[in-house]
Amino acid sequence: MNSMGRTQAAETASEVSWLALSKAYPFRTLPVEIVNEIFLHCLPSSDEEFQPMPSKAPLLLCHVSSYWRSAAMGDPRLWRRLTLSPKRLLHLASIEPLSRAAQQMVDQAYMWLANVKDLGLELDITIPHSHSSSTVTDQDGVVSQRPTFPDIIDQWRSFVMPVLVKQAGRFKALQLNYSFPAVLHSFFFGEEQDVLSKLESLTIKGDQLQISNTDGDPSNMSKHWVPIQRFAVAPRLTKAAILVKNKSPFPHQLPGNFLPWPQLTHLMITMPCSGSFWKRILQLCPNLMAAYINIEHSVVPEDCDPFFPGTGHIDLPRLKTLDVTFHDEFASAYFDDFRFPVLNHLLVACDFGSGFPTLTWVHPPLPRNDSCFLGLRTLISLTLSYQNMNEADLLAILRQAVQLQELILDSYLGDHKTFFQALVVKPHHGSSDPSLEIAQPMLPQLQVFKFFLEYASDVPPTTFDEEDFLAMMASRSEVARAVVNRFAEEPETESKPQAAGGAELAKEENGDEKDAVMGDGAGALISSSTVDSNPASTESSSLHAKRVARLEVPPISSLITPIQQVEISTNAEESSGFKQLERFDRGLEKYNKDRGIPEQEPAQFSFLLEFSNPSDWALQDSEPQWF
Structure with a gap:
C-alpha cells in the first residue's frame, strides 16, 4: 500500500473511531461554548462558599475525562471565585499542620489564578486563630511545646x-477574615506592594483593624509611624x-x-x-449610593466639625440607603448638616450597650424649608x-414621608394610643364622595408595617390598646376590614373588646342592643348595621336580642394604597393582653380558607403576632447584603 493509501486508511480509521466514540459519549460532539455554559450551572450558588473540593465544581469537572478537564480549565468564568477557610487549624498541636495547610492554600490559589487568567479573582480567605495552651501531652505522657504565636505568624x-502581596493586582474582590491583624501585617504595611488595579470590592472582618504600623499605643509610636494606606x-x-470591633477609650479616626x-x-x-x-x-x-456607619461622640479636643464650603451643608446627591447606628445619646440634629435628595431607605438605630437613649428628632420650630x-x-x-x-416627633417625621411604603419600629413609644390613632384613615363620615374625605x-402608600411592643420587666405599656391596632389595620385593608366585620359571627369567648374611644364593639346587656362603634364619636370607624328597634313579635324580639349586632367598617379610603403586611412582635411572656389580635389572626386564617387561598400562595393581606425576645427580633444585628 502506497503512502497515500496509508494516509487515507489512517484518516478513515480515525473518523470511524471518532464516530464510535461520539455514539458512546455524545457530550463530546457539543461545541465547547455550549459545554462551558452547562458547566457554569454546575457551580455552587452565589451564596455558597467556593471551597476547592474534589467533590464540587469546578474541580469535580476536571476529574471526569481529559475532554472535560480541557474544557473546564479553558473557561476562566469557572474559576472566578475561591474560598479558603482552613477550619481544621483552630487547634494546633504542632506547627507542621499549619505549614502543610499554608502551602496547600498557596497551590490552590495559584491554580485558580492561572485558570482565571485576566478575568480577576474573587478571593475569600479566613485565617483562624489557633486556640491552644503552651504545652500538649500525648498518650504516652510526653509533654511537648505547642507552636508559639510568632511561629504561627511566620507560617502565615x-x-x-x-x-496576597505578590498577586494583589489580580484580585477583583477580596474578603479578609481574621482574629489578629498581625497575620496580615505584611499585606497592610509591607514595602512590596502591588497596586490593587482590578479590585472592585473589599471586605475586612476582624476583631480589630490595625490603623498604623505600630501596635496603636501612642506611648510606643516612633517617628517611623505610618498609617494604613494599602487601599x-x-x-x-x-x-x-x-466590619471590625475596635475597642478604645475614644472613637477611632x-x-x-x-x-x-x-x-x-x-x-x-x-x-x-x-x-x-x-x-x-x-x-x-x-457618588455614595449606600452607607452603613457607626457614630460615637469624640472626646478628642482637636476633633471638630469641618468647614462646609458653598451651600453650607453636605450634599449626597446619589445616596439611596443610609443606615446609622449611634453609640451614645445623640440628637438627630446631627443630620441637619446633610441633604439627601434621593434617599429611599433610612435606618437609625442605637447600640444595645447604650440602653434606650432618647433621640430628639424635631427641634422647635418645626423643620425649616431647607431642612x-x-x-x-x-x-x-x-x-x-x-x-x-x-x-409627636415620630408623627412629625411621618407627615413628611408621603411616599413611605415600609415602616419598621423597634423602639419604645411614649404614647401608643396617639400614634396608632393617627395612623387610622378616616373617610368623611357618611359620605361616599372621595373629594369630601378628610385631608391627606x-x-x-404604606404597605408593610412591623412593630415591636416592649414590655419593661414584664409590665405592659399602659398606652397600648389592641383596638387601636385593629382600627389601624381595618382602615387600611379591605381584607382586615372584612375580618373585623366578621367578628360578630364568631362566638365571643373572651371579654368584649374595647374601642379606641372606650366604646364597646357590641353591647348585649339585659337584652338591650345599641349601635356600637370603634373609634371616636366624631369619626366613627367601625359601626354596626341598623337594628330594628321595634320587632314584630315577642318571639322575634327574643331571638333578635340573642344575636350580636353585625359590625360594619366603612370601605377604605381611595386616597391610600391598601396595606399588605402587618407584623407585631412583643416580649410579653403571656398572651392575655392580646386576645383580640389572636382572634383577628384566627379570623384571617378562616377568611383565606373560605376563599380557597392556598397557604403557600402570597395573600392579599398577611398578619403576624409573634412572642419573641427583643434580641431575636432586633434589626441591627443583620449585615446588609449588597455585595
Whole structure:
C-alpha cells in the first residue's frame, strides 16, 4: 500500500473511531461554548462558599475525562471565585499542620489564578486563630511545646507574601477574615506592594483593624509611624466594608486617605467613628449610593466639625440607603448638616450597650424649608430601632414621608394610643364622595408595617390598646376590614373588646342592643348595621336580642394604597393582653380558607403576632447584603 493509501486508511480509521466514540459519549460532539455554559450551572450558588473540593465544581469537572478537564480549565468564568477557610487549624498541636495547610492554600490559589487568567479573582480567605495552651501531652505522657504565636505568624506569612502581596493586582474582590491583624501585617504595611488595579470590592472582618504600623499605643509610636494606606490607590474600588470591633477609650479616626472615598458607591464601617470624622469623610463621597456607619461622640479636643464650603451643608446627591447606628445619646440634629435628595431607605438605630437613649428628632420650630427632613419625602422604607421615641416627633417625621411604603419600629413609644390613632384613615363620615374625605391621610402608600411592643420587666405599656391596632389595620385593608366585620359571627369567648374611644364593639346587656362603634364619636370607624328597634313579635324580639349586632367598617379610603403586611412582635411572656389580635389572626386564617387561598400562595393581606425576645427580633444585628 502506497503512502497515500496509508494516509487515507489512517484518516478513515480515525473518523470511524471518532464516530464510535461520539455514539458512546455524545457530550463530546457539543461545541465547547455550549459545554462551558452547562458547566457554569454546575457551580455552587452565589451564596455558597467556593471551597476547592474534589467533590464540587469546578474541580469535580476536571476529574471526569481529559475532554472535560480541557474544557473546564479553558473557561476562566469557572474559576472566578475561591474560598479558603482552613477550619481544621483552630487547634494546633504542632506547627507542621499549619505549614502543610499554608502551602496547600498557596497551590490552590495559584491554580485558580492561572485558570482565571485576566478575568480577576474573587478571593475569600479566613485565617483562624489557633486556640491552644503552651504545652500538649500525648498518650504516652510526653509533654511537648505547642507552636508559639510568632511561629504561627511566620507560617502565615508563607501564604500572605506569595498570594496576597505578590498577586494583589489580580484580585477583583477580596474578603479578609481574621482574629489578629498581625497575620496580615505584611499585606497592610509591607514595602512590596502591588497596586490593587482590578479590585472592585473589599471586605475586612476582624476583631480589630490595625490603623498604623505600630501596635496603636501612642506611648510606643516612633517617628517611623505610618498609617494604613494599602487601599488608598485602587482605581476600580467602589464597594468597601470594614466590619471590625475596635475597642478604645475614644472613637477611632481612620486615616484621611484610608480609602479612595470619591469613587465609592457602597460603604460600610462598623467601628465607631466620631460624628465630626463622618462629616469630613462624607463630604468626599459624592457618588455614595449606600452607607452603613457607626457614630460615637469624640472626646478628642482637636476633633471638630469641618468647614462646609458653598451651600453650607453636605450634599449626597446619589445616596439611596443610609443606615446609622449611634453609640451614645445623640440628637438627630446631627443630620441637619446633610441633604439627601434621593434617599429611599433610612435606618437609625442605637447600640444595645447604650440602653434606650432618647433621640430628639424635631427641634422647635418645626423643620425649616431647607431642612434635611425634606429628604424624607423620597423615603420608601424607614426603620427606627432601639431608642425612646416621642410620638409627636415620630408623627412629625411621618407627615413628611408621603411616599413611605415600609415602616419598621423597634423602639419604645411614649404614647401608643396617639400614634396608632393617627395612623387610622378616616373617610368623611357618611359620605361616599372621595373629594369630601378628610385631608391627606398619614402614610398614604404604606404597605408593610412591623412593630415591636416592649414590655419593661414584664409590665405592659399602659398606652397600648389592641383596638387601636385593629382600627389601624381595618382602615387600611379591605381584607382586615372584612375580618373585623366578621367578628360578630364568631362566638365571643373572651371579654368584649374595647374601642379606641372606650366604646364597646357590641353591647348585649339585659337584652338591650345599641349601635356600637370603634373609634371616636366624631369619626366613627367601625359601626354596626341598623337594628330594628321595634320587632314584630315577642318571639322575634327574643331571638333578635340573642344575636350580636353585625359590625360594619366603612370601605377604605381611595386616597391610600391598601396595606399588605402587618407584623407585631412583643416580649410579653403571656398572651392575655392580646386576645383580640389572636382572634383577628384566627379570623384571617378562616377568611383565606373560605376563599380557597392556598397557604403557600402570597395573600392579599398577611398578619403576624409573634412572642419573641427583643434580641431575636432586633434589626441591627443583620449585615446588609449588597455585595
